[in-house]
Amino acid sequence: MSAATETRPVSTHGTPAPATVAGPVTQVRVVRAEWTKLQALRSTRWCALAAALLIVGLGAAIAGSGTPYHVSPGNTAASGVSVALIGVLFAQLVIGVVGVLAFSGEYGTGMIRATLAVVPSRLPVLWAKAIVLVGLVLPVTMLCAFGDFFAAAAIESSRGGSVLSLTDPGVLRTVAGSSLYLTVVVITGLALGALLRKTAAGLSVFAAVFFVIPVSVGALPQNIRGFAPYLPSNAGGALWGSPLGSGHVLSPWTGFACLCGYAIVLTVLAAWQLRRRDA
Amino acid sequence: MIEIDGLTKRYGDKTAVDGLSFVVEPGMVTGFLGPNGAGKSTTMRMIAGLDRPDSGTVRVNGKHYPEAAAPMSELGILLDARSVHPGLSARNNLMALARTAGIGRRRVDEVIELAGLGEVAGTRAGGFSLGMGQRLGVAAALLGQPQTVVLDEPVNGLDPDGVRWIRELLKSLAAEGRTVLVSSHLMSEMAQTATQLVVLGRGKLITEASVEDFVDHATGTGVLVRTPETVRLGQLLAAPGITVINDGTDLLRVSGTTAEQIGAAAWRAHLPIYELTPTHASLEEAFMQVTKDSIEYHAGATS
Numbered sequence: 001m002s003a004a005t006e007t008r009p010v011s012t013h014g015t016p017a018p019a020t021v022a023g024p025v026t027q028v029r030v031v032r033a034e035w036t037k038l039q040a041l042r043s044t045r046w047c048a049l050a051a052a053l054l055i056v057g058l059g060a061a062i063a064g065s066g067t068p069y070h071v072s073p074g075n076t077a078a079s080g081v082s083v084a085l086i087g088v089l090f091a092q093l094v095i096g097v098v099g100v101l102a103f104s105g106e107y108g109t110g111m112i113r114a115t116l117a118v119v120p121s122r123l124p125v126l127w128a129k130a131i132v133l134v135g136l137v138l139p140v141t142m143l144c145a146f147g148d149f150f151a152a153a154a155i156e157s158s159r160g161g162s163v164l165s166l167t168d169p170g171v172l173r174t175v176a177g178s179s180l181y182l183t184v185v186v187i188t189g190l191a192l193g194a195l196l197r198k199t200a201a202g203l204s205v206f207a208a209v210f211f212v213i214p215v216s217v218g219a220l221p222q223n224i225r226g227f228a229p230y231l232p233s234n235a236g237g238a239l240w241g242s243p244l245g246s247g248h249v250l251s252p253w254t255g256f257a258c259l260c261g262y263a264i265v266l267t268v269l270a271a272w273q274l275r276r277r278d279a
Numbered sequence: 280m281i282e283i284d285g286l287t288k289r290y291g292d293k294t295a296v297d298g299l300s301f302v303v304e305p306g307m308v309t310g311f312l313g314p315n316g317a318g319k320s321t322t323m324r325m326i327a328g329l330d331r332p333d334s335g336t337v338r339v340n341g342k343h344y345p346e347a348a349a350p351m352s353e354l355g356i357l358l359d360a361r362s363v364h365p366g367l368s369a370r371n372n373l374m375a376l377a378r379t380a381g382i383g384r385r386r387v388d389e390v391i392e393l394a395g396l397g398e399v400a401g402t403r404a405g406g407f408s409l410g411m412g413q414r415l416g417v418a419a420a421l422l423g424q425p426q427t428v429v430l431d432e433p434v435n436g437l438d439p440d441g442v443r444w445i446r447e448l449l450k451s452l453a454a455e456g457r458t459v460l461v462s463s464h465l466m467s468e469m470a471q472t473a474t475q476l477v478v479l480g481r482g483k484l485i486t487e488a489s490v491e492d493f494v495d496h497a498t499g500t501g502v503l504v505r506t507p508e509t510v511r512l513g514q515l516l517a518a519p520g521i522t523v524i525n526d527g528t529d530l531l532r533v534s535g536t537t538a539e540q541i542g543a544a545a546w547r548a549h550l551p552i553y554e555l556t557p558t559h560a561s562l563e564e565a566f567m568q569v570t571k572d573s574i575e576y577h578a579g580a581t582s
Contacts, residue, residue, distance in 0.1 A: 019455075022351035022380035022423030033378035037364065040371040106364065111372075113329055113362040114419060117354075118379050120328040120345035279329040 025119055030128040038102070038132050047098045048140050051091040051182075055144040056151060058087035063152035068161030077162070078170030082241030084152035085145065088178045089244055092210055092233070095137060095182050099189020100202035102129045103270075107197040116279045126194060126271055130187055137186045141179040149175045170241075173252060177239035180256065184236060184263050185210070191266035195273055209233070214244055235259045280305050280458050281326060281427060286335035288321050288482075295321040297482035299335070303460045303475075305426070308453045310473030310490070311462040314570050318482040319462045320359045323431050326460075327356045340426050340458075351380040351423025357416040359431040365405025369396050369415050372404055373422060380423055387422070394418035395444070409436030417445070427458040434468055446472050466563035480570045490562065497568050499560030501534030502541055505553040512550050516541065529553075 023029075038044050062084060063069075069080040106112040119125050149171075153164040166172050193202040210233045217228045228234055229249035238248040238255025248255060281303040288296040296318040303309045313319050324330040326337050328345040337344065339354050347353045363372045373387045391400045394414040399407070404415060413436050420428055430449075434442045449472050453459050460477075463469050469476075469490075476493050478485040486493065494500060506512050509531055513523045521535035533541060538557045545552045560568075 020349075020352035020424040020426065021382050021386050022349050022425070023382070024348045025350060025379050026381075029379050029381050033375045036371060036375045036378055037367060040368070041364075041366050043366065105366075109364050109366075110360050110362040111364040113324075113327075113358055113360070114372075114376060116329060117327045117356050117358075117362075118351050118376050118423075120347065120350050122345075276331075278324075278331060 025121070025124065027124050027127060030119055030124040031131050034125070034128040034132045035135070038136060043101060043105075044098065044136070047094045048136070051094045051141065052144045052147075054091040054094065055085070055087035055141070055178075056148045058090065059084040059148035059152045060155060062086060063155035064159070068159040069156050069164075071162040071164075071168075076170065077164050077168035078174045079241055080156075080162070080164055081149060081152070081171050081174045083243055084148060085174065085178045085240060086243055087148065088145075088182060088240065089242065091141070091144075092182060092185050093207065095141070095186050096189040096206040096210060097203060098137070099133060099186040099191075100193035100206055101199060102133060102190050103193035104197055104199040104202045105193075108199055113279055122274050123271055126190075126267070126274055129190055130267070133186045133190055134183055138179060138183045141182040142176065145175045145179045170252075174240045177252065177256070181236045181240055181242075181259070184256075184259050187263045188232065188266060191263065191270040194270035195266065229255070230258060232259050232262045235262075280338075280340055281429075281460060282336075282338040282341075283322070283326075284336050284338075286322065286325060286337060287333045288318075288325060288330060289333050295482055296325070296332075299479070299482065299484055301477050301484055301487050303427075303458055303477070305458040306453055306456050307475050308449045308459045308461060308473045309475040309477060310469040311460055311477050311479070312466075312469065312566055312570075313462075313479030313485075316481075317479040317570075319479055320431055321482075322479070323356065323358065323429050323460075323462070326429055327354060327358075329358075349380060349423075351376075351382070351425060353425055354427045354429065355420035355423060355425035356428075357413075357420045357430040357433055359435075361412050361416070363404045363407075363412065363415055363419075365403060367404060368401050369404050369407075369418075370400040372415065373419060376419055377422055382422060390418040390421050393421065395441075410438060410441055413437055414441065417448075425457070428452055428460070430459075430461045432462055432464065434463060434465060442468065466561065466566055470562040478566070478569060485569050494560055494562055494565045497560035497565030499558060499564050499568075501532055501558055502536070502538045503554065503556040503558050504531040504533055504541055504545075505529050505555075506531065506545070506550060507553075508550045511548070512541075512545060515544055515548055515550070 071077050071080065106115060115125055116122055157163045164171065189206055192206055196202045196205065214231050214233045217225060235250055235255040236259030237244060238250045239252045250258060284300050286296055286299040299322060311319050321330060325332050326339060344354060370387060370391065373390065377387050391397055394417055396414055396418060399411065407415065413433060417433055420430060433445050437445065449459050449461060473490055475489055477487050504512065507529055509525050509529060513525060513531060516523055516533060521533065524532040538555050542552065542555055
């Protein structure tokens with residue numbers, strides 16, 4: 001038997017850390033977390049359904065009414081397809097709502113505190129939201145755009161209009177471009193939601209920039225209307241020949257690059273504010 | 280362990296937390312007390328890195344929390360305001376948090392059971408009562424089996440069963456060697472759960488003590504002596520560190536010594552004693568005494 005007395009620990013500092021199940025935060029894990037939220041929210045499903053109905057439904061309705069579309073020197077196949085994609089102008093509001101809500105919804109409910117407490121470096125949350133929104137909006141709207149094209153083309157030709165083909169000049173760019181446009185729109189909405197935090201504020205600014213200003217700018221005198229082509233919706237609209245842009249000044253890809261530029265600037269601002277401000 | 284050093288936070292021209300320093304040790308439950316507006320919630324938000332201090336530092340388990348590689352293993356927090364998404368089910372709220380740390384479905388189901396949410400796990404959290412919401416918040420805080428657990432008013436809205444659950448939970452977390460910081464307005468609850476206290480008032484540290492010492496130092500803790508010889512006994516007991524108060528009756532309130540010593544002294548001087556009662560202030564009385572100068576919102580008289 002040992003006579004030595006056991007030394008009792010004076011503090012618990014030296015004891016091994018208690019068991020834990022939590023691993024390190026990685027970008028991939030945060031993406032999975034954001035996907036868990038996005039796919040489980042009812043609003044996501046409703047918005048995806050609404051966007052699909054607006055794009056395909058309006059396109060089919062337009063193709064089935066009025067005089068059938070005939071390709072002529074003044075009316076290219078691409079501009080015929082742009083008209084069939086008019087639903088994109090309405091769908092962009094729905095898509096914008098999804099984008100804004102991705103952040104403002106969390107600020108509004110208070111979930112943002114739980115989210116940022118488990119990802120205290122914060123930025124992975126913004127990137128993850130952007131990734132899952134692109135992962136949702138790009139395939140869904142791409143499917144809708146092509147579905148709309150094939151539906152409209154079939155209806156036009158059945159009514160005696162021109163046969164529109166994806167291989168006609170600019171048609172593929174127009175169809176795919178409308179989906180790319182909506183994908184950048186959702187990122188713009190996300191950045192606005194992150195910057196403004198309030199759903200009402202985010203949606204108001206989004207609607208003003210993408211609807212109100214582009215429409216009311218037509219009422220301005222010609223000499224001070226020069227900025228109109230650079231409005232996000234008009235610049236991005238150049239890619240898919242948005243019927244609202246009335247004679248696109250910018251070339252399709254320049255216009256799209258311009259829209260992407262706005263989205264990038266807003267996202268960088270959102271990232272900076274997310275790091276800097278109290279949650 | 281939580282180490283807070285010189286922490287200051289201002290919102291506009293209001294200083295919510297003012298040069299606060301204290302340490303929360305692992306292996307015990309530390310109660311975080313203070314009147315409304317004392318800065319408890321702000322301090323907790325700064326511990327979790329949600330609010331950025333204007334000056335001073337917070338270290339959680341020796342590290343700056345926002346730089347922790349595995350945050351959920353370091354800190355689990357329940358904040359005062361609800362922080363769940365009402366459109367997501369309890370399970371999905373927890374899954375979304377769990378995924379950030381690679382925590383699996385099994386652990387999520389485990390905390391759901393632990394928090395007694397088994398029957399409502401698939402229900403949207405928006406329809407939860409205050410108590411259910413609290414249980415979900417506590418489940419979220421425990422998800423990663425964190426070394427440090429910070430809970431703001433966890434018993435708020437809980438039924439007696441839930442209150443007992445929290446009490447046992449906090450004790451078992453401390454027994455596992457975790458650091459536990461918990462705020463509550465319910466002093467009787469705190470007295471049963473916490474062993475250590477940090478008391479704030481107007482954003483400043485009022486005291487940092489064990490519950491025992493805190494209560495012992497409050498007036499009201501001492502010995503009540505009834506004797507016809509109040510003056511002579513008072514003179515007899517007078518010594519540095521001992522206070523004797525006589526309100527004109529045959530009662531003496533003595534603090535700073537024990538009933539045994541008073542009894543022995545009276546016996547030696549042949550003074551009759553009719554009553555000799557050790558008294559203890561409650562934690563609530565002690566709390567009211569130390570914070571009475573720093574209560575932000577006095578219940579004003581209605582005009």
